[in-house]
Amino acid sequence: MTTLKLTTWNVNSLNVRLPQVIQWLQANPVDVLCLQELKIPDERFPIEALQEIGYQAVWAGQKTYNGVALISRTQGYDVQRNIPDFDDHQQRIIAATYDTSAGPVRVISAYCPNGQDLESDKYTYKLAWFEALYQWLSTEIQKYPHLAILGDYNIAPTDADVHDPAKWQNVVLVSEPERAALNKLLSLGLHDAYRLFEQNGSPFTWWDYRRFAFRRDAGLRIDHALLSDSLKEFCVACEIDREPRTWEQPSDHTPVTAVLQLP
Template identity: 70%
Template sequence: MKLATWNVNSLRVRLPQVIDWLQQNPVDVLCLQELKLPQDKFPLDALQAIGYQAVWAGQPTYNGVALISKTEGTQVQRNIPHFEDPQQRVIAATYDSAKGPIRVISAYCPNGQAPDSDKYIYKMQWFAALENWLSDELQHYPHLAILGDYNVAPTDLDVHDPKKWEGKIHVSPAERAAWQKLIDLGLHDAFRHIHPEDPGFTWWDYRRGAFRRNAGLRIDHALLSTPLLTHCSDCLVDKSPRANEQPSDHTPVIVQLDL
């Protein structure tokens, strides 16, 4: 079973790239972020034409998340329960596997803009709500995976130039502490589990030839519960879509589960 995550930075613009990627990489569940589409404009027909189902939470212009899957997801949850938020950032569903049900969550964590901004305060509140919800989810779903754009580079290994980024968004102590609280729930960073020394960047700025210079950050992650981690045989970053014409500034992360 393969799970993947990709912040596509507008599904309207990059639907052909998503379809092409799925045909070349027929994962079981693809978590998308930054759809930037209204709920009623989601291209379900185009995905069904290549054999996929989907559940999604759309939002015009900003945000939006989806789960694109070979089989239909059940027990669908949109947004974090008991957290009032007009922004569409979370969608979860349950999928069958040979080892029983797997709970898969697509998450688009807030950017935060800057450590001295109101958006940063919102980011910290959002992470606290996510932590509380995941604590409950893990009790109900031992096999749980939450994939997405976390907008956090957990350590300096995940940053191309730690000195340059010091004190900035994505690497601040509070953001990294919020990430660690998710880990402390019993979640595991699949990529770092498989590749302890590989930077594995997943995002590169559009400016200054960042992708060509590999001046990136690792901010897209796949977190697996302890029971699910025992089945994880590989996790990789697929850089090829970042070289497309009109690419997203993020690229997919793929997890292989031997289920």
């Protein structure tokens, strides 16, 4: 058996948090780290610094906003940037395939739109983006049965993933159309790795910088690792690492890792 560890982390500016990413990888040498919100253009991606600690990467950068990457111990191939046939200048998807003892595994890093508020054009865009993602994944999962899509989904799946459901009622990130969009992805044969196991402690992965939200544990679980049917059978754990959120000048998100035992 071999262990495959897949992690997602919205770093909210790789330029600011590269030292934290390197520190975390050295302490937690996962196989693939899916990053979101790089907020740097392609030419400023710090590939040399990552190669110095034994990692490769593929990325889709964007100045100031968005941006995604796959940082991996081995080089990925069949790289796809963004959703095919969906006209979008925002860099939100990067996919690559990795050879493993169980065969090729397709890994996707996704930075899903926030939506801003229910009356915003950005909310309309969010729902359209999720529909395009669904259409693409419906073919992608046929081509790559071993598929994992990890990222910041900007959706808390249920009230159990919200610190105060009454406060968040009819608010972006928890609205019924958003949850329906996420459930539609799951209908393709994808599984929320965190909910495969009985969990102890706080489930949250994001805490607002304001109002001492982390100190009060007033958070949401919006960062997810979704695994295809075949990968679900290999998954033995899904862990939220809260420690980076305690560091100085942290991201408002923290890493989530799915652990798989492959034959």
